[in-house]
Structure formats: C-alpha cells, structure tokens
Amino acid sequence: MKTISVKPADVEKKWVVIDAEGAVVGRLAAYVATRLRGKHRPDYTPHVDMGDNIIIVNADKVVFTGKKRDDKRYYHHTGHPGGIKETSPAKILDGRFPERVVEKAVLRMLPKDSPLARQQYSNLRVYAGPDHKHEAQQPEVVDFKSMNSKNTRG
Template sequence: MKTYPAKPAEVEKKWIVIDAEGVVVGRLASFVANRLRGKHKPTYTPHIDCGDNVIIVNADKVVFSGRKYDDKRYYRHTGYPGGIKETSPKRILEGAHPERALELAVQRMVPRGPLGRKQLSNLHVYGGAEHPHEAQKPETVDFAALNRKNARTA
C-alpha cells in the first residue's frame, strides 16, 4: 500500500472527553498532545491539522507525581531587564484558573508556530465536570484505566 499525504478536506476530526480527576499531569498532557496533532492516526500528515478535538473536564483535580506540586517552577520573562517571573503548580492549581496548569503542559508539547496554535485551539479545558460541547456527541476516553501509572493513588 502506498502512503499519501492527507488533504485538509479528507481529515475526519472526532471529539473526545477525558476526565482528569486524579490523573498525572505530564502523562495526560503527552496523550492529549498526540491526539491534538493526529499522530495516533494512520493518515497523520505533519503539515496538516489532522488531530481530534479534545475536551478535558475536572482539570482542577489533576495531580503531580513526586514532589513537583511544591518544588517545580515555571519561568517566564516580561522582556524587560530583570523581568523574570516564576510560579509553581501549587499556586496555579490553588488560584483562580486551575485549568491553566494542564493547558500550559499541553502547549509546551505541541510545536510552536501557526499549525501548533491551530491545533491548540482544538483543546477545551474545564475546571468542573460540566462542558458545553454535548451537541458534538463526544466519545469518552477513560485515560486513567489505560495504564496503572496514569492515575495517582494516595
């Protein structure tokens, strides 16, 4: 069988829902980044947005493995001299927008550029259990059950 590059009109995009309660952030982010890019499909084409739409609920209940919850640091720079800022996952998850911890983890696993930004627009993260995408009839993926390391116990 000959391989061929997929055309944008031929791409079938599905909607999936993932419950992030008790799930390890890095493992979930890696899984979601691959789904957004479309690397799980046999028709994957690097220069086409052939990934699925991903909805993540209960993003405020994700966990970090080890001591990353307290010790990990995220850095950003304002662009001014001495303008480096830092924050921790603890501050983000206990703040006003806890879903940003997961959004940032996925964003850093998707390539930078116009295609990466387009693929990130297919990610929808919600802190609670509700989401407004019922009309798309999304499939539920039980990510915690795929591997015993995906969910953290105690």
C-alpha cells in the same frame, strides 16, 4: 503501495472528552498532544491538522508525582529588565485559573513556532469543573486512567 497524503478537506475530526481527575499531568499532556496532532491515526500527515477536538474536564484535580506540586517552578519574563517571574503548580492549582496547568503542559508538548501547532492547540478545551458546554458535538468519552496504571495517582 502508494504513500497516502490526506487533504485537509478529507479529514474527519472526532470530539473526545477526557476526565483529568487524579491523572498525572505529564502523562495526560503527552497523550493529549499526540491526539491533537493526529499522530494516533494510521493516515497521519505531518502538514495537515488531523487531530481530534479534545475536551478535558476536572483539570483542577490533576496530580503531580513526587513533590513536584510544590517544588516545580514555572518561569516567565515580563519583557522589562529584571522582570523574571516564577510560580509553582500549587499556586496555580489553588488559584483562580487551575486549568492553566494542563493547558501549558499540553502547549509545551506541541511543536514550537509553528502555525499548524497553534491551530492544533486551538482544538483543546480545558475546564476546571466536571461540566462543559460541548454536549451538542456528542463527544466520545476516553478513559485515560485505565489505559495504564501509571496514569493515575491517589
């Protein structure tokens, strides 16, 4: 039996919609990262972008387990001396761009320093509200919350 190596021209990408309302952030991000990379497919080829185009709606309604919404810290550095900055998921979710919590969680679950990972990440669209502008692609709805009882809280 020969090993299948899929060519980029042979890949058929699907469009998928996931409703993130009440979903646990880490579990959602792990599932989305797997779908973006294409590892859910039996013909997965590591050097080819085989993942689906994923649309996440209601990203502002994601939940954290435990007290992570308030206690977890995200750090970044401005590049200047003493320029370490920190924020919490609560500040981001209550702020102007709540979808960034989900975007960053997914980004951090993809491989680092890889042109392929950057390409795969560009196939993710995250919206804070219930509406998205990709109806023309006729996306398939994936019920992430019913896959496992641990995927939701509240």
